[in-house]
Amino acid sequence: MLSYRHAFHAGNHADVLKHMVLIQLLKYLNQKDTPYMVIDTHAGAGVYALDSTQAAKNAEFDTGIGRLWERTDLPEAVADYVGLVKAMNPSGKMRYYPGSPYCAEKTMREQDRLRLFELHSNEVKILHENFHKLEAHAAAQGQRPTVRGKRVIVQKADGFDGLKALLPPPSRRGLVLIDPPYEVKQDYRRVADTVADALTRFSTGTYAVWYPVLQRPESRQLPEKLKRLPASGWLDVTLSIGAPAPDGFGLRSSGMFVLNPPWTLAPLLRQLMPWLVEALGEDSGARFTLETGDAPAAPKGGGARRN
Numbered sequence: 001m002l003s004y005r006h007a008f009h010a011g012n013h014a015d016v017l018k019h020m021v022l023i024q025l026l027k028y029l030n031q032k033d034t035p036y037m038v039i040d041t042h043a044g045a046g047v048y049a050l051d052s053t054q055a056a057k058n059a060e061f062d063t064g065i066g067r068l069w070e071r072t073d074l075p076e077a078v079a080d081y082v083g084l085v086k087a088m089n090p091s092g093k094m095r096y097y098p099g100s101p102y103c104a105e106k107t108m109r110e111q112d113r114l115r116l117f118e119l120h121s122n123e124v125k126i127l128h129e130n131f132h133k134l135e136a137h138a139a140a141q142g143q144r145p146t147v148r149g150k151r152v153i154v155q156k157a158d159g160f161d162g163l164k165a166l167l168p169p170p171s172r173r174g175l176v177l178i179d180p181p182y183e184v185k186q187d188y189r190r191v192a193d194t195v196a197d198a199l200t201r202f203s204t205g206t207y208a209v210w211y212p213v214l215q216r217p218e219s220r221q222l223p224e225k226l227k228r229l230p231a232s233g234w235l236d237v238t239l240s241i242g243a244p245a246p247d248g249f250g251l252r253s254s255g256m257f258v259l260n261p262p263w264t265l266a267p268l269l270r271q272l273m274p275w276l277v278e279a280l281g282e283d284s285g286a287r288f289t290l291e292t293g294d295a296p297a298a299p300k301g302g303g304a305r306r307n
Contacts, residue, residue, distance in 0.1 A: 010048035011061030011085075011097040013280050014254035016068070017239045018179065018210045019103045020081040021256045021265075025175055025206060026107040027080070028262040035111040036173035038104045039166055041159025041194075042180045043116035045126040046101040047134075050094060061097060063241055067280055069094050075272050078279075100177055101127065102134070105152060114152045115166055117159030124156045160194045167201035174202065179210035188218035192225040195259065199229060206260045207231070213238055213253035223257050228296050231259035236291045237269050239276060243285025252285075266292050 009015070029036050050061050059066075068074065068082050084106055088096045098106070101116050108114060118124040131152060155162060163176065176198060180187045188211075195207050211222050223236050240253035258265065273288040280286070 008058065009060050009251075010099070011050060011065040012251070013064040013239060013241045014210070014212070014251060015097070016064040016081070016276070016280065017237070017254060017256055019098075019100065020077060021237070021258070021269075022100060022103055022177060022208065023080050023084065023107050024077055024265060024268060025208060025258070025262065026104060028264060029112075029173065029175060029206075030107070030109060032173070034173055035109075035113065035171050036175065037113045037115060037166070037169035037171065038108060038174065039115045039117075039159075039163060039176045040100050040104065041117050041163055041176070041178045043101045043118045043123075043127055043154070043159075044099045045118075045123045046099045046116075046130040047088070048097045048099060050097055061094070063282070064280065065097060066094065071279065075275055077268060077272055078276070100179070101131075104177075105131075105134075110151070113150065113169070116152070116154045117157050117162045118154070119156065119158050121156070124154065128154055160190050163194060163198060164201065167198055167205070169202070169205075172202075172204065175206045175208065177208050177210075182212055182219075185216075185218050188222050191222060192229075195226065196229055199231060199259070203230075204232075204260060206258065206262070209257040209259075211255050211257065212251055213240065213255055214251075215244070223255065226257050226259065227293060229259060230295060232295055233261060234259050234293050235261040235266055235269075236289070237273065238289045239273070239280070240285060240287050241280050242282040261292075266290070 026038070065082070065085055068078065074082055084103060085098060087106070088098055088102070101114065105114055116127065118127055131154065178191055178194065180191065182188065191209055191211070195209065198205070198207065209226065212219055227234055235258045236255060238253060238255035242252050244252055269290055273290060277286050277288050
């Protein structure tokens with residue numbers, strides 16, 4: 001099924017959580033000179049017009065970036081994220097929203113590599129066009145090109161399958177972002193299977209999985225499956241902007257599950273998430289959860305692998 005279009009949901013509360021965490025993961029990788037690779041398995045269109053028919057239909061950005069746009073008390077991590085979005089909107093009016101590819105490209109350095117997978121024909125075409133526009137704009141402003149040689153590569157392919165050929169990256173440093181639409185039940189299984197396989201190829205990589213928090217069993221079971229994978233550690237953070245709607249429709253809660261997270265992420269989120277709940281919460285059901293854990297216990301006679 002290829003009917004999902006992220007433009008309908010661009011800039012909502014789930015995007016705030018996903019992109020804020022993504023930026024902080026990349027900032028941590030930037031602390032070492034060694035280059036790294038970022039792989040986005042479900043890249044989407046890269047940039048979204050908030051005044052488009054799709055985005056304006058439900059105006060979901062009002063549950064996310066819209067609530068942060070005029071705030072003057074942003075914590076540093078939120079300011080990093082909002083500042084990146086505002087840089088895309090130099091007029092000061094909130095017209096465009098960056099997807100994960102743009103957030104990654106603008107946070108990465110010139111020596112790093114970005115690999116983008118998208119299977120939807122229209123989305124991948126727009127993704128190509130958006131990166132060419134960004135490259136032309138950067139050149140006109142005398143800035144470094146967005147695409148230089150093999151720095152950014154866009155592929156029309158299933159990211160679950162395409163990931164295998166890229167692991168491990170040459171520098172043995174990397175981040176994999178996995179955020180499928182979860183329109184079909186198989187997506188949940190494929191996420192868990194893909195990460196399990198990826199860890200056998202690149203055990204020290206950081207894997208960031210976005211997932212919706214829903215009543216369906218597949219949604220509840222996914223983080224439990226990811227906790228049992230043989231990574232050196234894991235972090236699971238969820239954000240709920242309110243109680244579930246009585247009719248069961250609409251996304252009110254989502255999570256980011258990170259395997260092999262940097263040690264700085266948990267303390268940062270412990271300080272940040274209460275502020276984010278206050279800023280984005282819509283009723284008394286607004287809340288967050290934050291859990292961390294170590295590698296699963298090794299079989300008897302062995303020791304847990306530590307990186």
